Amino acid sequence: GAGVSQSPSNKVTEKGKDVELRCDPISGHTALYWYRQSLGQGLEFLIYFQGNSAPDKSGLPSDRFSAERTGGSVSTLTIQRTQQEDSAVYLCASRFVGEKLFFGSGTQLSVL
């Protein structure tokens, strides 16, 4: 498809386990963002990739969170030793320089 694709759409895990969330941006989009959407908290910026530049990791809430973007395309957000407060919808978005942001449908993460 032509949109931003995220997988899985839903993930249920046990506290303490690691999870990996995947984002396939729109082909050719150089910028990729990860956000977290929690109930009543709006969208929280996590990390931003732009081309070959060093990513802006200023939004990652703890060192349990990490992300990489391989080959300037697919990105993986990894959460280690998940906690219940990590439960949220994780959104990926991409755009080309100067253009609007396109969001994926998100991954609903539930930590039991």
Next chain:
Amino acid sequence: GNSVTQMEGPVTLSEEAFLTINCTYTATGYPSLFWYVQYPGEGLQLLLKATKADDKGSNKGFEATYRKETTSFHLEKGSVQVSDSAVYFCALRTQGGSEKLVFGKGTKLTVNP
């Protein structure tokens, strides 16, 4: 730091009512301002934007004017429809450096027939 504050919801209106959702921002420099909308079961999508002071963004009957003097970007629509029921997010993006979008907490709008 950069931040966006928007009116808390939920907002419930009858069809054809006038809508205002307030949004104010704090930012260094001259940010671009946006309204995003999230319809039930769908992903966020851009509704409108303004990139400099006094610009008016408009789309689907919605309007917002970039007011530098009051650091505001209030969303308005003269006559809402049931299909406008959604969550609306105000956002800013600063120029240069890391061009991350900073979002408000969102305002849920429900329009009843």
